[in-house]
Amino acid sequence: MASSFLSSGIIQPLPLRSPDKPQTLFDHLKTTSTFLGSTSKLRSVSLSKPNLPNPHRRSTVVAVSDVLKEKKTKSAASSSQLLITREEGLELYEDMVLGRAFEDMCAQMYYRGKMFGFVHLYNGQEAVSTGFIKLLKKEDCVVSTYRDHVHALSKGVPARAVMSELFGKATGCCRGQGGSMHMFSKEHNVLGGFAFIGEGIPVATGAAFTSKYKREVLKEDCDEVTLAFFGDGTCNNGQFFECLNMAALWKLPIVFVVENNLWAIGMSHLRATSDPEIWKKGPAFGMPGFHVDGMDVLKVREVAKEAIQRARRGEGPTLVECETYRFRGHSLADPDELRDPAEKAHYAARDPITALKKYIFDNKLASEAELKAIEKKIDEVVEESVEFADASPPPPRSQLLENVFADPKGFGIGPDGSYRCEDPKFTEGTAHV
Amino acid sequence: MWGTMRQRVSYLALSRTRPVVYASRSYASGPKQMTVREALNTAIDEEMSADPKVFLMGEEVGEYQGAYKISKGLLDKYGPGRVIDTPITEAGFAGIGVGAAYHGLKPIIEFMTFNFSLQAIDHIINSAAKSNYMSAGQISVPIVFRGPNGAAAGVGAQHSQCFAAWYGACPGLKVLVPYSSEDARGLLKAAIRDPDPVVFLENELLYGQSFPVSEEALDSSFSLPIGKAKIEREGKDVTIVTYARMVDYSLQAAEILAKEGISAEVINLRSIRPLDRSAINASVRKTSRLVTVEEGFPQHGVGAEICMSVIEESFDFLDAPVERIAGADIPMPYAANLERMALPQIDDIIRAAKRTCYRSAPKAAAA
Numbered sequence: 001m002a003s004s005f006l007s008s009g010i011i012q013p014l015p016l017r018s019p020d021k022p023q024t025l026f027d028h029l030k031t032t033s034t035f036l037g038s039t040s041k042l043r044s045v046s047l048s049k050p051n052l053p054n055p056h057r058r059s060t061v062v063a064v065s066d067v068l069k070e071k072k073t074k075s076a077a078s079s080s081q082l083l084i085t086r087e088e089g090l091e092l093y094e095d096m097v098l099g100r101a102f103e104d105m106c107a108q109m110y111y112r113g114k115m116f117g118f119v120h121l122y123n124g125q126e127a128v129s130t131g132f133i134k135l136l137k138k139e140d141c142v143v144s145t146y147r148d149h150v151h152a153l154s155k156g157v158p159a160r161a162v163m164s165e166l167f168g169k170a171t172g173c174c175r176g177q178g179g180s181m182h183m184f185s186k187e188h189n190v191l192g193g194f195a196f197i198g199e200g201i202p203v204a205t206g207a208a209f210t211s212k213y214k215r216e217v218l219k220e221d222c223d224e225v226t227l228a229f230f231g232d233g234t235c236n237n238g239q240f241f242e243c244l245n246m247a248a249l250w251k252l253p254i255v256f257v258v259e260n261n262l263w264a265i266g267m268s269h270l271r272a273t274s275d276p277e278i279w280k281k282g283p284a285f286g287m288p289g290f291h292v293d294g295m296d297v298l299k300v301r302e303v304a305k306e307a308i309q310r311a312r313r314g315e316g317p318t319l320v321e322c323e324t325y326r327f328r329g330h331s332l333a334d335p336d337e338l339r340d341p342a343e344k345a346h347y348a349a350r351d352p353i354t355a356l357k358k359y360i361f362d363n364k365l366a367s368e369a370e371l372k373a374i375e376k377k378i379d380e381v382v383e384e385s386v387e388f389a390d391a392s393p394p395p396p397r398s399q400l401l402e403n404v405f406a407d408p409k410g411f412g413i414g415p416d417g418s419y420r421c422e423d424p425k426f427t428e429g430t431a432h433v
Numbered sequence: 434m435w436g437t438m439r440q441r442v443s444y445l446a447l448s449r450t451r452p453v454v455y456a457s458r459s460y461a462s463g464p465k466q467m468t469v470r471e472a473l474n475t476a477i478d479e480e481m482s483a484d485p486k487v488f489l490m491g492e493e494v495g496e497y498q499g500a501y502k503i504s505k506g507l508l509d510k511y512g513p514g515r516v517i518d519t520p521i522t523e524a525g526f527a528g529i530g531v532g533a534a535y536h537g538l539k540p541i542i543e544f545m546t547f548n549f550s551l552q553a554i555d556h557i558i559n560s561a562a563k564s565n566y567m568s569a570g571q572i573s574v575p576i577v578f579r580g581p582n583g584a585a586a587g588v589g590a591q592h593s594q595c596f597a598a599w600y601g602a603c604p605g606l607k608v609l610v611p612y613s614s615e616d617a618r619g620l621l622k623a624a625i626r627d628p629d630p631v632v633f634l635e636n637e638l639l640y641g642q643s644f645p646v647s648e649e650a651l652d653s654s655f656s657l658p659i660g661k662a663k664i665e666r667e668g669k670d671v672t673i674v675t676y677a678r679m680v681d682y683s684l685q686a687a688e689i690l691a692k693e694g695i696s697a698e699v700i701n702l703r704s705i706r707p708l709d710r711s712a713i714n715a716s717v718r719k720t721s722r723l724v725t726v727e728e729g730f731p732q733h734g735v736g737a738e739i740c741m742s743v744i745e746e747s748f749d750f751l752d753a754p755v756e757r758i759a760g761a762d763i764p765m766p767y768a769a770n771l772e773r774m775a776l777p778q779i780d781d782i783i784r785a786a787k788r789t790c791y792r793s794a795p796k797a798a799a800a
Contacts, residue, residue: 186568191536203560206529206536216514246520246525
C-alpha cells in the first residue's frame with residue numbers, strides 16, 4: 001500500500017476523462033469569450049445537451065486512488081467484498097441522518113426567528129463529513145469553515161450544545177459568543193468554525209505542525225492528524241497555496257479536504273477557476289491529489305482511510321477533492337436563483353443517505369425497521385436539543401466582557417489578583433543561559 | 434534571595450513615584466550596557482531554554498541569523514525544529530503559528546517588518562485576537578507576533594508605517610512598545626509567557642542602541658508587568674506621553690526645556706493595549722498639561738485615544754488644550770530632508786510643550 005504513494009516527487013495523475021467524450025463544449029466557451037459573464041450562459045449551454053445535465057462533470061465518478069484500482073482488479077467479484085461491517089454501516093447512517101435532520105431543524109428554527117444572522121447549511125454534503133470524521137480519534141483535529149455544524153456534530157460535539165449555540169444561549173458550546181460560524185470545542189478538538197474562507201487552512205496546518213513538533217522536538221508519542229475542510233471557492237485563495245507548499249515541504253500530518261460543491265454563493269466554480277480540477281493542484285506541490293465522489297460515503301471513506309493513514313505514518317499531506325453538492329442555498333438568506341433546477345435534480349437523485357440505505361439493504365446489513373428506529377432516535381435527539389436550547393437562559397450581562405483575554409484582567413494579572421510576573425511560579429523553570 | 438529579588442523588581446519596575454531619575458542614558462544604574470538587539474536575543478534564548486514549547490518562526494530567522502540579527506545563534510543552539518525558516522508566506526505562517534498556539538505550543542512569529550504583517554493581519558485579528566472570546570475561553574492563543582515597526586532611515590512609504598494605533602484598537606490583543614533594553618527584555622519575556630496574543634512592536638533604529646541594564650534585568654527570571662507605563666523623568670509642569678523611539682526625543686526635549694525653566698515629566702507608555710490610563714491621568718492631574726508624541730499617522734492615532742482618556746477622567750485638571758504630535762499625514766517620503774519633516778523632531782516637542790505652558794511658539798517649523 002505504501003508503494004502506491006510517492007512520499008516525494010510528483011505523482012502523475014491518472015487520466016480522468018474517458019477518451020471518447022468530446023471536449024467541444026469547453027472549447028466552445030473558450031473561443032467565444034474568456035470571461036463567462038454570467039452563469040446563465042453556462043446554463044443555456046448545458047440545457048442544449050439533455051443527456052448530460054452538466055457536461056463538465058462526469059455523471060459517474062471513479063475514485064482515483066491507486067489502491068482502489070488495485071482492489072478492483074484484485075477482487076474477482078467486487079460485490080462480494082463488503083466495504084463496511086454492519087456496525088460501521090449503522091454508525092455512518094446514524095451520523096448522516098443526524099447531520100441532515102439537524103440542518104433541516106436549523107432551517108425551521110431560522111424561519112421561526114429562533115436563529116439569526118448567517119446560517120449555512122450542509123444538506124447534501126453529509127457523506128464528506130461522515131466519511132472522513134468517523135475515521136478520526138478524539139485527539140485528531142478538525143478545522144472547518146462557516147458551514148461547520150455537521151463537522152462539529154460528526155466529531156462528537158453534542159447536538160444540544162450546537163443548537164444552544166445557534167440560539168445564542170449560555171449553554172451553547174461557546175456560551176453563545178461564537179455563533180453558527182464559529183463552532184469551537186477544545187474537548188473534541190474542533191478548532192473552528194471560521195468566517196473567512198481560507199483562514200482555517202493555515203490554522204489547520206498549524207495544528208498539524210504541533211503534532212509533528214510534539215513528535216520530533218518534544219519527543220512525545222503523537223500521531224494526531226488534522227483535517228482541514230473547505231470549499232471550491234477557497235481553492236483560488238492565496239492561503240490555500242501557501243499551506244499546500246508548507247505542508248508538503250515539512251511533511252505535516254494533514255489532509256486537505258475540498259468539498260467541491262461547484263458553487264461559491266452564486267459564483268460557479270467554472271467561472272472562477274482557470275483549471276477547475278482541484279485535485280491536480282496537489283501534485284503541483286508534491287503531494288498526492290485525489291478526486292472522489294463525495295455523494296457516496298463509502299468511496300469517501302476508502303480514500304479518507306488512505307489519506308489519514310498516510311498522515312499518521314508521517315508521510316505528509318494529501319489533497320482530496322470530493323465532488324459533492326449542497327441541496328440548499330449558500331445560506332438561509334440566499335434565494336438560490338442561479339443554479340439550474342436540472343442540476344439540482346441530478347444531485348438530489350444521488351442523495352448520500354439514500355445511497356447508503358440502498359447499500360445496506362442490498363448487502364443485508366440491517367433491516368428497514370432498524371434504520372427506521374435510528375431515524376426516530378435522531379428525530380428525538382434533535383427535538384430534545386431544540387427544547388434544551390429553548391429552555392436555556394441567554395448569556396448574563398456579566399458575560400459580555402469575559403473571555404477577551406485568557407488572563408482575567410488582561411494586565412498580566414493572574415487569578416489571585418497580583419501580577420503574574422511577580423509570582424515565583426510564573427518564572428519557574430527558567431534556565432540559566 | 435528570591436525574596437529580595439522580588440522586592441527589587443517591584444521597587445524598580447512598578448513604583449511610579451520613586452524620585453530616581455532615569456533621564457539620560459549617561460547615568461548607569463548598573464555597570465552593564467546592553468543593546469536592544471542583545472536584550473531581545475537573550476530574552477528569546479532564555480525563554481526557549483526554559484520552555485520547550487516555545488519556538489521561533491519567520492523569514493530568515495534561522496540560517497541568516499535574523500534579518501536584523503535578533504535571532505543570532507538560536508538556530509545552532511536549538512536546531513531547525515525550533516527555529517524555523519519559512520517561505521515568503523506571511524498569511525500562511527502567521528496562520529500556522531495561530532493553529533499551533535490553539536493546540537498547545539507557544540510560537541513567536543517574526544515579521545521582517547510590521548508592514549508585512551498586513552498580509553497576515555487576518556490571522557492576527559480574526560483567528561488570534563478573537564478566538565478566546567469566540568470560543569468562550571476554551572481556546573487561548575499564547576502567541577507573540579514581533580518585529581520592527583515604524584520608520585527606519587530612508588526606507589520609503591511601504592516600509593515605514595507605525596501600526597501601534599491599528600493593533601491597539603483591537604480587543605483581544607495586547608500591544609507592547611518597548612524603548613530601552615530593559616523594556617525589551619522584560620516585556621518580551623512577559624509576552625512569551627503570557628497566555629494571550631501579543632503584538633510586540635520593536636524599532637529598527639533602536640536595535641543598535643545601548644542602554645544601561647540593572648542586575649535584576651540580567652536575571653533570567655526577569656519580566657516586566659504588561660500594561661504599566663514607566664515614568665522616565667519626573668517633572669511638574671507638563672506631561673509628555675510617548676512610546677518607542679520618541680521617548681528618546683522626548684527625554685532630550687525635556688533636558689532642553691529644563692534649561693528654560695519648564696520641568697517636563699516624560700512617560701514611556703511601554704504598553705499601548707492595555708493603556709496605562711491611571712498613570713497618564715495621575716500625571717496630568719499633577720502637571721495640568723499634556724503633550725502626546727508618536728511617530729504614527731495623526732488621525733485615529735494613539736495620541737487621540739490618550740487625549741480622550743484624559744478628557745473623560747481629568748478634564749477639570751487641564752489648564753491648556755492637549756497637544757498631539759504625530760507623524761505627518763502623508764505616506765513616508767524617501768528624500769532625507771522630507772523624511773525628517775514627516776517625523777516629529779525634538780523641536781516640535783519643545784514648541785508644543787511651550788504652547789501648553791502659554792509661552793507662545795509657532796505651530797510649524799521653518800522648512
